[in-house]
Structure formats: structure tokens, C-alpha cells
Amino acid sequence: MIEPRLDLDSLHAFLVFAEECNFTRAASRLHLSQPSLHVKVKKLGETLGVALYERRGRRLLLTPHGERLLAFAREMTARERAFHDELLGDAADVTPVVLAAGEGALLYLLADALKTHRARKTAAPLRILTRDARGTLDAVRRGEAQLGVGPVLDDPGDLAHEPLIRVGMQLVVRNDHSLANRKKLRLGQLDGLPLVIPPRGRAHRETVERAMAANDARLDVAVEAGGWQLMLHFAKQGLGAAIVNDFCRPPAGTVALPLPELPGLDYELTWNPQVHGPGARRLADTIRRSVQS
Numbered sequence: 001m002i003e004p005r006l007d008l009d010s011l012h013a014f015l016v017f018a019e020e021c022n023f024t025r026a027a028s029r030l031h032l033s034q035p036s037l038h039v040k041v042k043k044l045g046e047t048l049g050v051a052l053y054e055r056r057g058r059r060l061l062l063t064p065h066g067e068r069l070l071a072f073a074r075e076m077t078a079r080e081r082a083f084h085d086e087l088l089g090d091a092a093d094v095t096p097v098v099l100a101a102g103e104g105a106l107l108y109l110l111a112d113a114l115k116t117h118r119a120r121k122t123a124a125p126l127r128i129l130t131r132d133a134r135g136t137l138d139a140v141r142r143g144e145a146q147l148g149v150g151p152v153l154d155d156p157g158d159l160a161h162e163p164l165i166r167v168g169m170q171l172v173v174r175n176d177h178s179l180a181n182r183k184k185l186r187l188g189q190l191d192g193l194p195l196v197i198p199p200r201g202r203a204h205r206e207t208v209e210r211a212m213a214a215n216d217a218r219l220d221v222a223v224e225a226g227g228w229q230l231m232l233h234f235a236k237q238g239l240g241a242a243i244v245n246d247f248c249r250p251p252a253g254t255v256a257l258p259l260p261e262l263p264g265l266d267y268e269l270t271w272n273p274q275v276h277g278p279g280a281r282r283l284a285d286t287i288r289r290s291v292q293s
Helices: 008-020 023-030 034-048 064-092 103-109 111-119 133-141 203-214 228-236 278-292
Strands: 053-056 059-062 097-101 126-130 147-151 160-167 169-174 194-197 220-224 241-245 254-258 265-271
Touching: 008 023, 008 034, 008 064, 023 034, 034 064, 059 064, 097 103, 097 133, 097 278, 103 111, 103 126, 103 147, 103 228, 103 241, 111 126, 111 278, 133 147, 133 265, 147 278, 160 278, 169 228, 194 203, 194 228, 194 241, 228 241, 228 254, 265 278
Parallel strands: 097 126, 097 147, 194 220
Antiparallel strands: 053 059, 147 265, 160 265, 169 241, 169 254
16 A cells, blocks of 8 residues: 655645635745645645545635644644754754743743843744633644743643743732732632622633632622733722732732732743754743743
8 A cells, every 4th residue: 555645845835725724815925826726735635535624605714634734734844944943053043933822921921031032133033922821732732833831721741841930819909999008918808809800711710719719708800801911901990909910010000919828820831842943942941041030
């Protein structure tokens, strides 16, 4: 039996098509005619013996097989670039490094590391994907990002990972709030206090709900808001007290009070060891030094 062999040129063409899910735009990016690109993608599917995309109305959508092939194509492209950079050494830090992380981590936890990276003349170009915790792992797993930073959800299994920092919780209130002069708070003191917290279904919300219930404290939700910046904005406006990670810097006119009874979050650095090139390794080292200093 003859095993199917993937043509790398067709694989690259499929990668571009899969990112666009549109033959016209993909053909333009590849400087090919639309019929030529269609033939390449069709033959690739025939070689593998699976359907790579399907039409739903006027839209083209990848099948599960197409999604898997896209992840493989991204990994192969990243490995090729990483190998090229390894061959050329320090002079080759020109392949972009893609980092996936949440909004709060990018604004507060990683801000100094990203500033240091950008200031380094020989640093690889940086692209950033804003993703939640699950989306960060998925981006690294699918090859969209080389590095991910986010709270631990579960064992990522196929990805390399290491702990970065344990992050506590804090309550942010206006300077004129009745609790503003406290050094730290017990959860019982939040009983019936108007709060700014994320919508239902978010891990942060569930953590707060469980902890307050365990302390017989009533949860009074004044504002449901996603994203640390928006939550801090509402706290500054006096619409409620915001429970946020302790790496968030309270805005002017507010004060942050530790909440030691709330469990902290462990943030990890994740990467695919198969495509961890020199540019990604240097950025990872910069993040470690900045976050853990």
C-alpha cells in the first residue's frame, strides 16, 4: 500500500485558505489564480481521503479534519521557521513570535516584559493575541501562538508548561468608600456589599461565589463586567467594589484591599516544544525574569 505524501506547497496553500475560508482572498494572498488554489486544496483532500471544508449557505467552513490539518500546517510552518532561525543563530531573530494571553495579564502582569522585549534591538517581531484562559491554550495547541500565559485550568497534556506566579485577590474601592481605610478584609465583611464581578460562567465569578457562600456572606452583584479594566472603571465610578486579581493596579482615586480568604490563581507559561524557536525562547526568558523578579 502506498502511503499518502503531503506536498508542502499544497499544505502552505491550504493554510492560507483555511485562515481565510475564502478562495478569492486566499488566492490573492498567495498570488495564485482562484482555480489553481481550488485544485491544490481539492487534491490535498483527495490525497488524505477526507473532506477539508464544507459549504453552509454562502460560507465555507472547515470540517474537523480541516481543523486538524490547519493545526498541523501551522506547526510545520513554525518548525520550519524555528529550524531556519536555529541554523542562522542570533542574527536570525526575524521570525515573528506570537504570544497569547488575557487582557488583564497583558495590561498588568506582562507589561514590563513586553516593554523590555520591544526595547531589545535584536528581538524578534512580536504579535499578540488577546484570549481567555481556554482560548490561550487552544491558540498554542493549534499553532496560532508560540507562547501562552494564563491561569491554570487543567493539565495541558500535549503542551510544555511551567508555573510563573501565584496571583491573589483584592477588593478595589473608591477612596471615600466606607472600607477604604481597612488594611485587609474578611469575606464576611462583603456580606450584602454591592460588587463588580464578571458574568456567570466565568471562573473568577464561580470562585467568588463559592468562597462567599462558604463564609455565609450574601453576594450582591451591582455590575457584571468582563475584563479587569472595565471592572476597575466601574469601581472608580462608585458603582460597586471590584474584586480583581492583585496584579491589577488600582486607578487614581481608588484603593486596593487584600482578600486573603479568597483562593489565588496560578498563572503558567505554556508552549509547544516542537516549535519553540530561539525568538520564542528569548521572549519566554524575558517574561520569567520580569514576572518573577
